[in-house]
Amino acid sequence: MSSKPQIKLDKVKKTYRIGKIDLEVLKGIDLEVEAGEFIVLLGPSGSGKSTLLNVMSCLDVPTEGHVYLDGQDVSLLNEDQLAGVRGRKIGFVFQQFNLLHHLSALENVTLPAVFQGRSESQRKKRAADLLESVGLGERMDHTPPELSGGEKQRVAIARSLINDPEIIVADEPTGEVDTDTGKKIMGILTDLHEEGRTIIIVTHDLELVDYAQRVIRIRDGVLSEK
Amino acid sequence: MIKEYFKIAVRNIRKRALRSWLTILGIVIGAFLVVSLISLSEGLNKAVMGELQAVGTNIVMVVPGEGMDITAMFGGLELKNQEMEAIRRARGVDVALEMPWQMKNVRWRQTSESVLLWALDLQTGTDVARTDMGWDVREGSFARAGRREVIVGNLVPQNIFPGIEPGDEITVSGRKFTVSGVLRSLGNREDDSSIIFDLPDYRAVTGTVEGTPVAIVRIQDGYDIDLAISNIERSLEEVMVRRRGDDSPSFTVLSSEAMIEMVENILGVIQAGIVAFAGIAILVGAIGIMNTMFTSVRERTKEIGVLKAVGAKRKHISALFLVESGMIGLLGGLMGIITGLGAARLGQFVLDQNPNILVSIEAQAPFYLIFYTLLFSFLLGCLSGLLPARRAARLDPVEALMYE
Ligand SMILES: Nc1ncnc2c1ncn2[C@@H]1O[C@H](COP(=O)(O)OP(=O)(O)O)[C@@H](O)[C@H]1O
Ligand SMILES: [Mg+2]
Numbered sequence: 160m161s162s163k164p165q166i167k168l169d170k171v172k173k174t175y176r177i178g179k180i181d182l183e184v185l186k187g188i189d190l191e192v193e194a195g196e197f198i199v200l201l202g203p204s205g206s207g208k209s210t211l212l213n214v215m216s217c218l219d220v221p222t223e224g225h226v227y228l229d230g231q232d233v234s235l236l237n238e239d240q241l242a243g244v245r246g247r248k249i250g251f252v253f254q255q256f257n258l259l260h261h262l263s264a265l266e267n268v269t270l271p272a273v274f275q276g277r278s279e280s281q282r283k284k285r286a287a288d289l290l291e292s293v294g295l296g297e298r299m300d301h302t303p304p305e306l307s308g309g310e311k312q313r314v315a316i317a318r319s320l321i322n323d324p325e326i327i328v329a330d331e332p333t334g335e336v337d338t339d340t341g342k343k344i345m346g347i348l349t350d351l352h353e354e355g356r357t358i359i360i361v362t363h364d365l366e367l368v369d370y371a372q373r374v375i376r377i378r379d380g381v382l383s384e385k
Numbered sequence: 386m387i388k389e390y391f392k393i394a395v396r397n398i399r400k401r402a403l404r405s406w407l408t409i410l411g412i413v414i415g416a417f418l419v420v421s422l423i424s425l426s427e428g429l430n431k432a433v434m435g436e437l438q439a440v441g442t443n444i445v446m447v448v449p450g451e452g453m454d455i456t457a458m459f460g461g462l463e464l465k466n467q468e469m470e471a472i473r474r475a476r477g478v479d480v481a482l483e484m485p486w487q488m489k490n491v492r493w494r495q496t497s498e499s500v501l502l503w504a505l506d507l508q509t510g511t512d513v514a515r516t517d518m519g520w521d522v523r524e525g526s527f528a529r530a531g532r533r534e535v536i537v538g539n540l541v542p543q544n545i546f547p548g549i550e551p552g553d554e555i556t557v558s559g560r561k562f563t564v565s566g567v568l569r570s571l572g573n574r575e576d577d578s579s580i581i582f583d584l585p586d587y588r589a590v591t592g593t594v595e596g597t598p599v600a601i602v603r604i605q606d607g608y609d610i611d612l613a614i615s616n617i618e619r620s621l622e623e624v625m626v627r628r629r630g631d632d633s634p635s636f637t638v639l640s641s642e643a644m645i646e647m648v649e650n651i652l653g654v655i656q657a658g659i660v661a662f663a664g665i666a667i668l669v670g671a672i673g674i675m676n677t678m679f680t681s682v683r684e685r686t687k688e689i690g691v692l693k694a695v696g697a698k699r700k701h702i703s704a705l706f707l708v709e710s711g712m713i714g715l716l717g718g719l720m721g722i723i724t725g726l727g728a729a730r731l732g733q734f735v736l737d738q739n740p741n742i743l744v745s746i747e748a749q750a751p752f753y754l755i756f757y758t759l760l761f762s763f764l765l766g767c768l769s770g771l772l773p774a775r776r777a778a779r780l781d782p783v784e785a786l787m788y789e
Contacts, residue, residue, distance in 0.1 A: 218694055219783045239698040242782075246696020257691040257786070261396040266389075271695035273389045318695065 163230055164191035165326065165357055166215055171224035173210050173380075184210045186380040187224065192359070194325065197352045199371035200361045207380045208361040209330055215359065216249050216328045217241045246274050250319025252329035252348075256311040258303040258318075264290060265299040268318045275322055282321065289317035293347060309340035316347055326357040333364065345370050394709035397681065398716070408677040409717030411670020412765065416721020416758050418663040420750065421728040426655050427749035428733065433648050435572030440641045441517040445614060447472060447481075447600040447621075447638050463596035464636070467624055472600055475620040477613030479605040482510040483584060483597035491580065492556040493546040500545060501579035502557070504587035504597075507531075513603050525551025525566030530583055534565040540577040542567060555580070558590040574747065602638075614638045670717060671769040678710050678773035689777050690785025699778035706774035707767050714766015718759050726750055 173185035184207045192198060192215070202208045213219035214226060217233050220241075225234045233244060245251075258267045265286050272282035290299050293313040303311055312332060319327055329348065333341030349370055352358045360367060368374050376383045449462035464472075464483070472481040484504055491500040505514055507530035514520040515527065528534035535555065542549045549555075553564045562582070570577050588594060604613045617638050625636075639647070682689070689702055729748035 213783055218786075239700075242693060242696055242698045245694065251694050253691075253786075257687070257694075259393070259688055259691070261400055262393065266392070270389070270692070274692075274696040274698065274701050279388070322696070 164227075165194040165229060166190075166192040167227040168215065168221075169225040169227070171211075171214060171221040171226060173207075173214060173219070174222045184380050185214065185221070188380075188382055190215075190375070190382065192357060194357055195352075195355055197349075197358045197370065197372040198360070198375060199367050199373075200359065200375050200377060201365070201368065202363065202377035204363055206377050208363075208377055211377060212328055212330055212359065212361045216251065216326070217244050218251075242274075246271055246322060248324050248326060250316075250322070250324040250327040252312070252315050252319050252327065252332045254331035254334040256303070256308075256315045256335070258311055258314055260303050263300045263302055264295060264306065264314045264317075267303070267314055268321055270321075271318060272321045277322075286317065286321060289320050290314070293317050307340075308336045309343060312336060312340075312344050313347065316344070316351075320351070324356070326359065327351055328359045328361075330361045331363075332360060333362070333367065390705050390708040391712070393705060394712050397685075397709055398713060401681075404677060404680075408673045409670065409713055409720065411666050411668075411673050412714055412717030412762050413670075413721040413724070415663040415667035415670055416718045416762055417725040417728065418659055418666060418721075419758055420722050420725025420754060421732065422659040423656060423754055424726070424729045424748045424750040425732050426652050426659070427751065427754075428729075428747050430648070430652050431749055432573040432747070434645065436576070437641055437645050437648065439519040439572060442641055443604045443606070443610065444513070444517050445602045445604065445610065445617070445638055445640045446644065447602060447617065447636060448598065449636050463598055464600050466595040468621060468636070469595075469597075469600060471620045471624040472602060472617055475613065475616040477605055477608040477616050479603040480509050480513055481603075482506050482513060482601045483595075484599055484601055485587065485591075485593070485597040486579070487587075487591050487593075489557055489590060493549055493553060496546060498545050500541070501575065502587060502591065503576075503579045503581050504584045505581050506584035508584075510584075510601075513601065517603055518601070520571070521569045522566035523569045525564070528565045528581065528583060531585075532565075533560075533562045533586060534583070535562045535586070536566045536568055536581040537564055538568050538577040538579045538581070539570040540574060541580065545578060558592075560586075560590055562586065610640055614640065667765060671765055674710055674713055674766055674769035675773060677713070678706060678770045679776070681709070682706065682773045682777040685777075686780060686785050686788040689780050690782050690788065693780070693782035694786060702780075703774040703778040706777050707770050710770025710773070711763050711767040714769065715759065715763040717766070718762025721762070722755055722758055 168188050168190040171185055171188045171190075172183065175182045175184060188211065200208050200212065210219065214221050217226070217228065217236075218241075220226075220234060225232050227233065228244065228248065233241065236244065259270070262270070265283070268286035268289055269282040272285070287296075287299060290296060293316055295310060295313055295317070298306065298310060303314070306314065312335075327348065332344055332348070336344065345367065348358055348360065360371075374384070447464065449464055463485075469481055469483060472478060483506065486501055486503045488499050489502045490497055491502075505511075507528055511527060511530070522536065523539070525536075528536045537546075537549060546555075549564060551564055551566050555562050555564060568577070568581070582590070602617065604610055618636075621636055621638075692702060692705075726748075729750065733748045
């Protein structure tokens with residue numbers, strides 16, 4: 160492996176306190192991700208996949224340990240700084256799409272660029288191009304309730320790309336769509352990987368393993384790789 | 386960037402239209418009260434002040450009734466000849482004029498209109514009217530005593546008898562009079578729509594022999610005004626005490642300065658009252674907006690999580706909610722202003738229909754009133770949204786995303 164990993168986790172622990180009980184969800188995880196990898200993070204429900212992905216994507220902070228992104232210790236950053244890092248470097252795709260219902264597809268896609276202070280013409284142009292590239296050129300003015308699940312997820316993928324991030328994280332991206340649509344979505348993510356982006360997918364669906372370059376298994380907050 | 390916030394805010398407000406309407410009711414009522422009542426009282430202020438300020442400081446007014454209360458003034462109380470004589474006898478009084486008024490049918494050419502006739506004793510009062518009350522003709526000449534001449538108000542040739550001009554004849558109660566001139570504006574619509582008659586002519590056409598709801602008194606040059614006022618009061622009291630069984634033994638003497646002060650005081654109290662009422666409505670409105678915004682934050686927790694995930698900082702989230710609450714406030718203010726202006730117009734119309742009210746009020750909605758009402762509603766909206774916005778901005782992104 161090369162000198163500097165894109166993402167590095169160093170003895171990351173995450174503990175939730177529920178009443179008087181401490182629930183240790185991540186039990187000291189060490190992990191390095193190189194730029195351009197396609198990783199599938201596999202594990203049963205409740206094993207800590209989402210928690211791990213959140214920590215890796217600067218959405219959440221570890222209780223103990225350190226997370227490095229491009230060599231920077233992001234565990235030292237405050238909330239707004241983390242938001243900045245997410246906005247610039249990471250694209251998010253969610254299981255439930257998480258689009259804003261009263262905004263059009265185009266407006267949903269442009270939104271992350273608004274927070275980066277991009278000019279309106281710039282972001283509109285890029286959003287339109289992205290929607291075109293995921294095959295929704297004709298659907299830009301539709302709002303999410305007017306779109307099918309697969310279309311919504313493609314809008315969400317376009318949104319994740321608006322700021323041209325190096326890393327795309329997807330938590331159960333095929334969880335809410337049928338098998339065929341799921342394949343289509345995985346196809347798009349594979350294309351993005353071929354463009355050179357790092358793709359990290361969380362799933363409990365064994366079928367997705369076929370797309371991966373690298374499969375990481377998690378069980379009870381501990382990793383095992385093969 | 387701001388544009389996006391507006392877009393999101395507008396769609397949210399629209400989506401929850403009914404709740405938004407209820408929310409803004411408080412602000413609507415507040416703005417409504419401020420705009421309608423302030424513009425009416427400003428109108429009143431302008432009408433009364435315009436008139437009073439034209440009057441010289443050596444002029445005092447005598448009205449029957451206690452403390453110039455409105456009911457006495459409009460309630461048909463009159464000063465009779467006996468009282469007029471008493472005023473004239475008082476030391477320091479130069480001229481005392483009866484100036485009664487009455488609506489009468491007036492004919493000019495083929496048209497017959499009900500017009501306000503207003504009496505001025507030309508014999509003794511021409512000079513007072515011209516030099517101390519600022520009356521002046523803009524066309525023709527001032528009427529002369531004993532010539533059956535009248536002067537028409539500034540608006541008569543426009544609104545009542547279009548085209549009437551000096552030299553024309555009018556007929557009232559079968560008697561003919563000649564229009565000698567047209568007055569310059571006296572500052573309010575009612576006065577400007579009246580016709581000025583010489584007192585004896587007025588008595589003849591109205592069939593009255595005495596009585597006036599107001600007397601205009603000029604104090605002798607150099608005589609102390611306050612002293613003259615107390616002389617008039619003493620002189621009037623003597624007459625009234627002698628007139629036993631009189632059920633209206635009271636009267637009020639006012640200098641023009643005292644009148645201005647009194648009007649200012651009354652208006653000040655009215656406006657303070659309006660502001661207090663509006664303040665309560667606005668406070669209720671602010672609480673309503675805050676409540677709505679808290680609900681909105683709760684309902685949109687997941688959306689906030691998404692926005693944060695895709696890079697929104699705390700300032701972006703608070704701005705989003707502040708813009709929304711500010712717009713709710715602005716919307717409320719706008720609706721209050723529109724309905725308030727409508728109500729002021731309606732109020733003006735109703736007051737105009739009342740023949741007892743002599744000053745005609747033109748509702749005044751100055752630019753600053755509109756501007757500040759809007760600004761204030763917007764700021765109030767923002768202020769009400771401050772705490773909800775703060776709560777939204779501080780949400781943890783992961784927890785917010787998990788919220789259902
Ligand atoms: N905010 C939280 N508070 C308490 N427990 C949590 C919280 N988030 C996750 N957990 C618990 O942590 C464990 C792992 O959750 P998660 O990472 O979502 O698992 P997965 O995505 O693999 O299903 C679960 O037992 C879950 O109940
Ligand atoms: Mg999960």
